[in-house]
Amino acid sequence: MHCRRPAALLGTLVGAALLSGLLGCSQPGGDSTRIGVITSLTGSQAAFGAAHKNGYLIALDEINAKGGVLGKKVVLDFYDDESKPDQAVQGVSKLFDQDHVPVILGSYSSESTKAIVPSVIQRQVPLMIPTATADNVMDSKSPWVFRICAGAGEYARTTVEFLKSSDAPKTMAIVYENTNFGQSNMRAMSEAAKAAGITLVAVEPYEAKSPDYKAVLQRVKQANPDVIYFCSYLLDAGTLMRQAQEVDLNPKYFTSAGTGFAAAEFPTPKGAGKNAEYTFSVSQWLPESRWPGAKEFDAEYVRRTKSHPAYHAIEAYEALQVVAQAINGARTLDRATIHEAIRNLDLRSTPFGPIKFDASGQNRHPVMITQVLGGRYHIVYPADAADTKPVIPTPPWSQR
Amino acid sequence: MSSMRGWKPWAFAAAVLACGSLALVARNDYVLQVLFRIVLFAGLGLAWNLVGGFAGQLSLGHAAFFGAGAYGFALLSAASIPRWVALFLAAVVAAAFAGIIGRIVFRLRGPYFTLATIAFAEVLRLSVTNLKLTGGAIGLSTPALFSGRSLWGMLYLSAIALAVTAFVINVYVARSRFGYYLMAIREDEETASAVGIDTASYKLRSLLISAVLTALGGALYGSAFQFIVPDSVLTIDISLQMAIVTMLGGAGTLYGPVVGAILLLGAAEVFKNQFQESHLLVYGILIVLVVLFLPEGVVGGLQRRFGGR
Amino acid sequence: MIVFFQACLNGMLTGALYALIGMGLALIFGVMRIVNFAHGAFLMVGMYVSYVLFDHFGIDPYLGFIAAGLFLFLFGQLIYRFLIRPVRDRSDFMQILMTTGIALILTDGAQLIFGADYHQVNIPLVNRTLRFGAFAATAASMLSFVIAAVLIAGLYLFVTRSLTGRALRAIAQNTEVASLVGIDVTRIQGLSFCLGIALAGIAGGLLLPALYLFPSVGDDYTLKAFVMVVLGGMGSIEGAALGGLLLGVSESLTSLYVGNQWALAVDFAVFLMVLSLKPSGILGRQRA
Numbered sequence: 001m002h003c004r005r006p007a008a009l010l011g012t013l014v015g016a017a018l019l020s021g022l023l024g025c026s027q028p029g030g031d032s033t034r035i036g037v038i039t040s041l042t043g044s045q046a047a048f049g050a051a052h053k054n055g056y057l058i059a060l061d062e063i064n065a066k067g068g069v070l071g072k073k074v075v076l077d078f079y080d081d082e083s084k085p086d087q088a089v090q091g092v093s094k095l096f097d098q099d100h101v102p103v104i105l106g107s108y109s110s111e112s113t114k115a116i117v118p119s120v121i122q123r124q125v126p127l128m129i130p131t132a133t134a135d136n137v138m139d140s141k142s143p144w145v146f147r148i149c150a151g152a153g154e155y156a157r158t159t160v161e162f163l164k165s166s167d168a169p170k171t172m173a174i175v176y177e178n179t180n181f182g183q184s185n186m187r188a189m190s191e192a193a194k195a196a197g198i199t200l201v202a203v204e205p206y207e208a209k210s211p212d213y214k215a216v217l218q219r220v221k222q223a224n225p226d227v228i229y230f231c232s233y234l235l236d237a238g239t240l241m242r243q244a245q246e247v248d249l250n251p252k253y254f255t256s257a258g259t260g261f262a263a264a265e266f267p268t269p270k271g272a273g274k275n276a277e278y279t280f281s282v283s284q285w286l287p288e289s290r291w292p293g294a295k296e297f298d299a300e301y302v303r304r305t306k307s308h309p310a311y312h313a314i315e316a317y318e319a320l321q322v323v324a325q326a327i328n329g330a331r332t333l334d335r336a337t338i339h340e341a342i343r344n345l346d347l348r349s350t351p352f353g354p355i356k357f358d359a360s361g362q363n364r365h366p367v368m369i370t371q372v373l374g375g376r377y378h379i380v381y382p383a384d385a386a387d388t389k390p391v392i393p394t395p396p397w398s399q400r
Numbered sequence: 401m402s403s404m405r406g407w408k409p410w411a412f413a414a415a416v417l418a419c420g421s422l423a424l425v426a427r428n429d430y431v432l433q434v435l436f437r438i439v440l441f442a443g444l445g446l447a448w449n450l451v452g453g454f455a456g457q458l459s460l461g462h463a464a465f466f467g468a469g470a471y472g473f474a475l476l477s478a479a480s481i482p483r484w485v486a487l488f489l490a491a492v493v494a495a496a497f498a499g500i501i502g503r504i505v506f507r508l509r510g511p512y513f514t515l516a517t518i519a520f521a522e523v524l525r526l527s528v529t530n531l532k533l534t535g536g537a538i539g540l541s542t543p544a545l546f547s548g549r550s551l552w553g554m555l556y557l558s559a560i561a562l563a564v565t566a567f568v569i570n571v572y573v574a575r576s577r578f579g580y581y582l583m584a585i586r587e588d589e590e591t592a593s594a595v596g597i598d599t600a601s602y603k604l605r606s607l608l609i610s611a612v613l614t615a616l617g618g619a620l621y622g623s624a625f626q627f628i629v630p631d632s633v634l635t636i637d638i639s640l641q642m643a644i645v646t647m648l649g650g651a652g653t654l655y656g657p658v659v660g661a662i663l664l665l666g667a668a669e670v671f672k673n674q675f676q677e678s679h680l681l682v683y684g685i686l687i688v689l690v691v692l693f694l695p696e697g698v699v700g701g702l703q704r705r706f707g708g709r
Numbered sequence: 710m711i712v713f714f715q716a717c718l719n720g721m722l723t724g725a726l727y728a729l730i731g732m733g734l735a736l737i738f739g740v741m742r743i744v745n746f747a748h749g750a751f752l753m754v755g756m757y758v759s760y761v762l763f764d765h766f767g768i769d770p771y772l773g774f775i776a777a778g779l780f781l782f783l784f785g786q787l788i789y790r791f792l793i794r795p796v797r798d799r800s801d802f803m804q805i806l807m808t809t810g811i812a813l814i815l816t817d818g819a820q821l822i823f824g825a826d827y828h829q830v831n832i833p834l835v836n837r838t839l840r841f842g843a844f845a846a847t848a849a850s851m852l853s854f855v856i857a858a859v860l861i862a863g864l865y866l867f868v869t870r871s872l873t874g875r876a877l878r879a880i881a882q883n884t885e886v887a888s889l890v891g892i893d894v895t896r897i898q899g900l901s902f903c904l905g906i907a908l909a910g911i912a913g914g915l916l917l918p919a920l921y922l923f924p925s926v927g928d929d930y931t932l933k934a935f936v937m938v939v940l941g942g943m944g945s946i947e948g949a950a951l952g953g954l955l956l957g958v959s960e961s962l963t964s965l966y967v968g969n970q971w972a973l974a975v976d977f978a979v980f981l982m983v984l985s986l987k988p989s990g991i992l993g994r995q996r997a
Binding site for chain 1: 825826827836916919920926965968969972973
Binding site: 041042046079080082084085086089090093094097098111114115118134136178179180182183184205 | 428429430431433434437529530536537538539552621624625626627629631632672673677679680
């Protein structure tokens, strides 16, 4: 057996090269501060990872234009989780154990975020969650975990409050995609609806990215609910509404858990167009929000990407802004001090609204209800933020 | 198969010790995690090699066993069965799956066999995604097998133990009558059957062993990340990776899966840090180049070039 | 009962598009025995071609699909010459490996060129619902059904009547004999690969208005295409078309009576049943 040597030699060579590649850690010089970011640059959630990255980069440029943190330039250390939870866990290790970042932002999805929570707690590094809405990411109650966005429970509660404040409908159908996002929102709404005495007459899961949901909608039609709550992540929102028209499905309210139903293009002719009219959605943020800076962020985003941002981008933007302010407040890169500074932060006015974290690390971000009227989103609830009155009930398709 | 016979136990032991000692010198958990992944997939590649390499049955459904291991471990532990018992029960569950799947797929040949294995794994993934019992798409928490600061060191050593077990089984199979029968089936199943080899039984046995090893790998993986979702342990990506690691390194060779895992997973991580969004493109080009220029895999190709076979 | 028939109708409309995808793979895999795991990625490329034409030049996807088909025919030529021909005579698995690599390159390449964003086209045709008594269908889905039907019929005639088509079937039955009687096997194989890829591109163009677009959109369709080909029977073009229709109807009925989330699982379960009970497929002539 003389043939093993080349293989072994090659193995050794490759192994050595790779190890040196992995170990050759790129610790920057003393003139910059690294902040770790985990997001989904590739894989099924790459579109949102890209929105994240845009948001982070806008914040980065603003921060550095103002002199960075602690007088040093900020450098973002991105780790791609490939839209996979285990890769996100590896990212915590890369960013913290090797690159020694003092704080980590991420990840994009709820799955990946849930997966990294044990790692950040074990390492005692502050984690700022920008966009994960599933409420199980906050289950740990660890002081190291902060979340800037509102969660699925808040979506459901606000929607139910809104329904009660209008004409208190009796029955509801939930249509959700069978992913983490869909299932989390479905569970949250089931609880909220039951607590409010609304009867669930249909709970219909579906497989995302299909061209045909008419059978799902037909089943919902047979149950004849007052309200439909869609938990639809992607552009399936457009397909669902188009086919609701085809099936002639006419509930009093089309409500939804944001994302697909809250995307900037959804009410425009490029999106679902007229089919989007009258749909309600929860929303974390809109370019039209009253918060100062929202419009400027929108303008800058459009300048860079030629498209309007959804709330994922500003949540990433604001997450980085908050962390930078906290580090500046802490006057050190010591993790415990930074984490105290985040905890004590009380920002009255940011483009994402006021920011203050409660004892469990959750930012009490207000959730709004919007309705598409005349091809754009209008805020209809809560009353103090509303810019118009909702149209209820939704006119049937035959009378539109 | 020349490399099967000439392996030297002392050289092997030295290599294993060297690998193991990396756990002590590794500067941090990140390096350990990458090493863990490489060694785990080397072990999984060796497990796949039993079916795909020796018996020539190109399964792309091994994610079913990987997932059965991970989910079995998580669910059994949740039912307050001791962790180490749960680990081995999970492997038994996977073996049961293998028994059922094998009975159907081994009647098929060539691409039909491959497609059927994919279909089985997909049915399992979709079921786990849609059922409440398995936590749906939200996923399940998985208990850690180890605790404390040396968690990743212990996981890495366990992965080495798994890979060594798989390697020794490969060596044993390569030298035994059992392995000889498997290779006969690979070369020409009709003839093998005609000379009285019970092909169905031997194929099934190789699948059972392979499934048990794969399931142990899956459980180890689940416990390493302490959280599993269908898309992380039951995805076709896992099946593909096991097969590609082996085929790139050289199917049917002892060192192929090991070299393949080092090359592929190590490269993937380096690429990711270097190329960011374009790393899958680079990864794809790497695969295409190997298929074009090293069709027998890296080890197979080098053996031909330098081995003077 | 109306609901049942409406679901069957919906299934047929989706199934016609599936049929195009399946027939493309039937040419490549069923006839030429090239195991093409990049079929969905080619479909995705077709969608992007059609999308770019719509977005930049305002060309309706119901014309753009032709360009998508032509583009992919030429693109397929390149892929065949440099990447597929070298592995044509290698094992199935080397082909799987090669085409998996191609799929990765195409998918990540699309992301680099077009970004990871989701895109959709919204044309009036898609929103116009035609009602026939109790039944309803959008004008767009009717139109794409007709286009698909014409293409399917055309391809069937091409394969059964034309000289090239007959040569193609001869190769499918026995490559060696075919080359002995003077058929240029390499040329015909290349041609059928390109035709198959072009069909995937056309299907992509027609799918665009009904779905939306992102780099990994094709992933789900690769496996489905294999299911259709095997359902219909290896080597049978019309079988793959039938497989596509059946898949569409089965998904629609599963969604109605069991739940949409199980539709894909039922696809695979049916596939496994056919494989174990009648491996030659519904219209298959050869044994697996």
